[in-house]
């Protein structure tokens with residue numbers, strides 16, 4: 001089988017189309033023939049070396065956290081999944097940019113009629129959206145939410161999930177003014193420029209601020225997010241897009257102003273609460289297939305364009321979900 005991998009960290013040019021033996025599933029695993037693979041910011045970080053140097057057996061790392069495709073083989077002890085099933089899978093150990101990939105059955109669910117290109121963008125994105133909103137932020141109906149990097153994969157999914165959960169208002173921030181026009185299409189009450197969101201958000205909420213801020217950006221944006229919290233508001237930290245040096249949280253400030261800071265990591269969840277992750281994946285696929293959650297049409301790019309797509313994605317130029325096609 002073929003895969004897009006890299007044997008040295010660097011820019012998008014490090015990707016190579018490599019040949020590897022098709023793996024066989026071990027106990028608890030399935031082999032998936034990949035139809036589409038989701039593109040996530042984590043793969044940019046992986047390629048750059050933020051997860052360490054490549055250490056695959058052949059010297060290459062193959063990135064890719066989420067795929068949709070067809071089960072080609074089933075390992076011992078796997079129940080409820082069979083050869084030929086259309087499935088989507090979260091891949092905590094990467095490998096999705098490949099014609100075939102091994103997935104843990106615990107993180108593999110049938111897609112129930114959802115198109116493969118849509119399903120491929122679900123397994124990492126939606127459990128993250130549910131996790132940041134329901135587990136880390138403890139969202140309840142009637143609360144207000146601010147989402148940084150609002151038009152990206154996780155951001156736009158979280159906006160839809162928050163609406164479905166009964167959020168009273170959902171605001172977002174974006175890096176370029178052109179993206180503000182996407183507010184209505186993505187279901188936001190308003191999108192603000194990230195560079196000066198504080199005062200505008202306070203104006204929009206009559207000075208109260210919001211109950212929840214979702215922050216994958218960090219640095220200055222993270223610090224300012226604490227300043228726009230309503231009493232008992234929560235900032236959820238789940239990424240480091242800005243690569244700003246972090247600051248030391250002042251516990252005194254949290255205590256004296258009724259604020260909370262929470263964190264979310266899907267990787268940690270996959271190790272310590274795999275059942276919850278599997279349940280979230282099943283829930284997302286069901287809510288999307290039934291239409292309860294509206295799904296956007298993803299941007300589909302041939303996997304042969306991986307270098308160009310990574311280049312555009314890394315510059316923050318894209319919005320919504322992008323998936324690679326293996327057809």
Ligand SMILES: NC(=O)c1ccc[n+]([C@@H]2O[C@H](COP(=O)([O-])OP(=O)(O)OC[C@H]3O[C@@H](n4cnc5c(N)ncnc54)[C@H](OP(=O)(O)O)[C@@H]3O)[C@@H](O)[C@H]2O)c1
Pocket residue numbers: 039040041042124125128148149150151152153154155173174175176179216217238239240241242243264265266267313314315316317318319320
């Ligand atoms: N902790 C977890 O478990 C978990 C799981 C999944 C994803 N994440 C994190 O969530 C974030 C979003 O991931 P995603 O895959 O959905 O990507 P994405 O949001 O589709 O892409 C990144 C978006 O973030 C914005 N952005 C803000 N600052 C940026 C910067 N310095 N460089 C590039 N883009 C920047 C860009 O739009 P604008 O600048 O216009 O806003 C861009 O569209 C990432 O930080 C990722 O690591 C964390």
